[in-house]
Amino acid sequence: xxxxxxxxxxxxxxxxxxxxxxxxxxxxxxxMLEAERCLECKTPKCVEGCPVNIDIPGFVxxxxxxxxxxxxxxxxxxxxxxxxxxxxxxxxxxxxxxxILGKKSxxxxxxxxxxxxxxxxxxxxxxxPVVAESTGKKVAIVGTGPAGLTAASDLAKAGHSVTMFExxxxxxxxxxxxxxxxxxxxxxxxxxxxxxxxxGAELKVDYVIGRIKTLDQLEDEFxxxxxxxxxxxxxxxxxxxxxxxxxxxxxxxxxxxxxxKAYRFPESDTPIKRGSHVIxxxxxxxxMDAARSARRLGADEVSIVYRRSDEELPARREExxxxxxxxxIFRLLNNPVRILEGExxxxxxxxxxxxxxxxxxxxxxxxxxxxxxxxxxxxxxxxIIAIGTSPNPIIFDGSKGLEVTPWGxxxxxxxxxxxxxxxxxxxxxxxxxxxxxxxxxxxxxxxxTINDYLSK
Amino acid sequence: MAYKIVEKRQxxxxxxxxxxxxxxxxxxxxxxxxxxLRIDEEGERIPxxxxxxxxxxxxxxxxxxxxxxxxxxxxxxAAGDELQDFVGPLGKASEIEKIGTxxxxxxxxxxxxVYPQARAYREIGxxxxxxxxxxxxxxxxxxxxxxxxxxxxxxxTDDGSKGHHGFVTDLVKELLxxxxxxxxxxxxxxxxxxxxxxGVTDPYDVETIVSLNPIMVDGTxxxxxxxxxxxxxxxxxxxxxxxxxxxxxDFNLLMSRLSLYRKEEMESLDTYKKGCGDDCKCQ
Numbered sequence: 001x002x003x004x005x006x007x008x009x010x011x012x013x014x015x016x017x018x019x020x021x022x023x024x025x026x027x028x029x030x031x032m033l034e035a036e037r038c039l040e041c042k043t044p045k046c047v048e049g050c051p052v053n054i055d056i057p058g059f060v061x062x063x064x065x066x067x068x069x070x071x072x073x074x075x076x077x078x079x080x081x082x083x084x085x086x087x088x089x090x091x092x093x094x095x096x097x098x099x100i101l102g103k104k105s106x107x108x109x110x111x112x113x114x115x116x117x118x119x120x121x122x123x124x125x126x127x128x129p130v131v132a133e134s135t136g137k138k139v140a141i142v143g144t145g146p147a148g149l150t151a152a153s154d155l156a157k158a159g160h161s162v163t164m165f166e167x168x169x170x171x172x173x174x175x176x177x178x179x180x181x182x183x184x185x186x187x188x189x190x191x192x193x194x195x196x197x198x199x200g201a202e203l204k205v206d207y208v209i210g211r212i213k214t215l216d217q218l219e220d221e222f223x224x225x226x227x228x229x230x231x232x233x234x235x236x237x238x239x240x241x242x243x244x245x246x247x248x249x250x251x252x253x254x255x256x257x258x259x260x261k262a263y264r265f266p267e268s269d270t271p272i273k274r275g276s277h278v279i280x281x282x283x284x285x286x287x288m289d290a291a292r293s294a295r296r297l298g299a300d301e302v303s304i305v306y307r308r309s310d311e312e313l314p315a316r317r318e319e320x321x322x323x324x325x326x327x328x329i330f331r332l333l334n335n336p337v338r339i340l341e342g343e344x345x346x347x348x349x350x351x352x353x354x355x356x357x358x359x360x361x362x363x364x365x366x367x368x369x370x371x372x373x374x375x376x377x378x379x380x381x382x383x384i385i386a387i388g389t390s391p392n393p394i395i396f397d398g399s400k401g402l403e404v405t406p407w408g409x410x411x412x413x414x415x416x417x418x419x420x421x422x423x424x425x426x427x428x429x430x431x432x433x434x435x436x437x438x439x440x441x442x443x444x445x446x447x448x449t450i451n452d453y454l455s456k
Numbered sequence: 457m458a459y460k461i462v463e464k465r466q467x468x469x470x471x472x473x474x475x476x477x478x479x480x481x482x483x484x485x486x487x488x489x490x491x492x493l494r495i496d497e498e499g500e501r502i503p504x505x506x507x508x509x510x511x512x513x514x515x516x517x518x519x520x521x522x523x524x525x526x527x528x529x530x531x532x533x534a535a536g537d538e539l540q541d542f543v544g545p546l547g548k549a550s551e552i553e554k555i556g557t558x559x560x561x562x563x564x565x566x567x568x569x570v571y572p573q574a575r576a577y578r579e580i581g582x583x584x585x586x587x588x589x590x591x592x593x594x595x596x597x598x599x600x601x602x603x604x605x606x607x608x609x610x611x612x613t614d615d616g617s618k619g620h621h622g623f624v625t626d627l628v629k630e631l632l633x634x635x636x637x638x639x640x641x642x643x644x645x646x647x648x649x650x651x652x653x654x655g656v657t658d659p660y661d662v663e664t665i666v667s668l669n670p671i672m673v674d675g676t677x678x679x680x681x682x683x684x685x686x687x688x689x690x691x692x693x694x695x696x697x698x699x700x701x702x703x704x705x706d707f708n709l710l711m712s713r714l715s716l717y718r719k720e721e722m723e724s725l726d727t728y729k730k731g732c733g734d735d736c737k738c739q
Contacts, residue, residue, distance in 0.1 A: 167674070169501075249679055255673055
């Protein structure tokens with residue numbers, strides 16, 4: 001059995017000096033060879049693993065014929081953001097995990113093939129889609145992250161008049177402000193957003209629901225509302241020194257770098273502190289993105305400080321490997337206890353304590369326990385806190401009746417319906433911080449629900 | 457999206473007023489709230505307190521002082537030009553209720569955000585005593601406007617060129633030592649002035665509100681860049697504020713965090729000046 005085609009990448013010693021994309025994508029020859037490996041199962045497991053159920057054997061068989069135009073057509077029937085998903089989905093836990101070839105050999109690189117088709121189409125110039133006949137119904141989408149964009153595109157395709165409200169000055173949510181350019185070029189996100197607008201959806205940026213208008217007002221003005229407001233409120237640790245100069249939330253650090261292009265300062269106006277010793281607290285994808293960005297901003301030493309061990313790191317394996325190749329140091333089983341103050345109330349180091357893993361907790365993961373007397377200081381001038389986020393409550397300001405959990409997430413039923421009639425929600429706003437593709441799945445589900453509701 | 461500058465005037469040297477066409481923001485705006493603007497594609501997002509708004513005409517008034525790159529670039533724009541982004545209203549509105557006698561203190565460009573509050577306090581029947589201050593008479597803004605919405609207007613200048621010779625805090629203390637019962641003080645201006653007002657009012661048991669101006673990025677609570685220490689607790693000024701009780705504010709932390717990018721701010725301004733040409737007034 002032939003093995004999978006590896007994707008060319010920028011070498012680590014080069015890429016740490018730029019923000020250009022690390023993974024370079026398949027050549028046509030590679031894409032064809034990889035597509036050939038697919039067995040085109042009669043009951044394809046891979047499709048079950050895809051949260052938006054792309055007809056994977058369907059598009060791969062078109063690729064085998066060299067018909068990339070039809071291949072992307074198959075993908076776009078169920079997925080409006082293929083260039084994004086092909087890049088950032090954790091395929092190893094989804095479609096590729098269930099690929100039958102993976103049992104004895106390596107699974108098909110479905111993500112890379114999806115990416116190839118999307119990139120190929122974009123390079124050739126995306127054709128304008130046919131706009132659906134209007135149903136006369138108005139739907140408001142609050143938030144333009146992966147959930148909102150997916151819901152918006154499906155509802156626009158169904159012929160509803162869709163208006164997307166975005167608080168920031170660009171649409172895309174975490175795709176724009178969170179995931180760095182070197183993993184997901186922003187020009188790609190922009191084009192995918194433009195495609196959704198070509199389907200007939202309207203976009204209002206600089207528009208903060210909860211401030212300009214309340215949710216109650218939206219309910220009056222629209223026939224249905226989808227809340228895809230994400231989990232954008234950063235968590236801090238609550239330790240001493242957390243407000244010192246040089247301590248960032250990962251959200252702030254990444255927003256400055258990605259959305260505001262601070263890595264191009266002073267050509268772009270937004271500054272960022274470039275440290276020589278950077279500590280990133282946390283072990284998820286956001287922590288990897290922050291660490292790798294700090295490295296590219298010229299830090300001599302960047303460390304990940306994580307309280308569990310390598311096995312429990314929540315980030316994608318691929319991102320962890322990329323980070324290691326780029327010289328990021330992993331200080332595992334380590335937890336910050338306070339941030340030390342230097343001159344002018346700025347960071348001068350982090351005092352950490354060693355941890356060991358005890359019994360599993362209610363989440364099934366082994367609980368880290370501090371080793372008494374193991375405190376030690378790590379040099380640092382920048383500290384980035386990447387220990388997670390929770391939903392931002394600003395959306396609820398001035399609105400009544402939306403049921404939320406004690407953690408601030410919106411309560412929905414399995415169809416995505418909230419406690420308010422005609423209001424659906426999905427993505428991180430419901431689940432807390434999760435993945436791009438699960439948010440897209442939720443957006444898709446909510447769009448179906450809204451469509452049914454509006455057809456009654 | 458683009459937001460048209462419908463009017464621009466210089467109030468005093470380096471301080472400008474702009475009316476920006478933003479009907480949705482104007483319709484929702486309340487005293488105490490702020491906006492974030494971005495001039496162009498390469499621009500940064502800067503917060504400015506709302507100085508006034510006209511719902512019928514659909515514009516929001518901002519007043520700003522030329523300090524660094526972005527405000528200097530903004531100052532060179534004229535009526536008819538457009539801003540790339542203008543987001544708001546942001547932050548919590550001031551809690552304006554009928555309580556009796558309110559003293560409103562504005563320092564420098566801080567007089568601008570005090571103005572809509574003075575008007576709102578007066579409209580619902582409070583007695584409004586306003587104290588405005590500047591380094592000298594030629595830098596004093598909105599005197600006529602403030603007079604029109606105040607029962608009493610007191611002026612202080614550092615050099616004595618107008619009104620009281622000294623700081624606004626001297627006038628605050630005089631009022632507190634006087635016979636009249638003061639029910640609330642609102643002070644807005646540079647952090648050093650607000651800290652001084654907080655110091656003066658502290659022994660008097662009069663509620664004192666200040667409006668904090670930390671560095672902000674998004675202004676919607678998603679980054680914590682604007683975090684401040686209020687009574688030992690971390691708060692985000694953009695969503696929990698910008699107004700807080702003066703006695704709870706850690707002004708030293710605020711001022712230190714405000715100085716974080718001083719070096720970068722100088723670099724940005726220098727780069728801008730170099731690209732501006734010799735005849736430019738920002739040189």
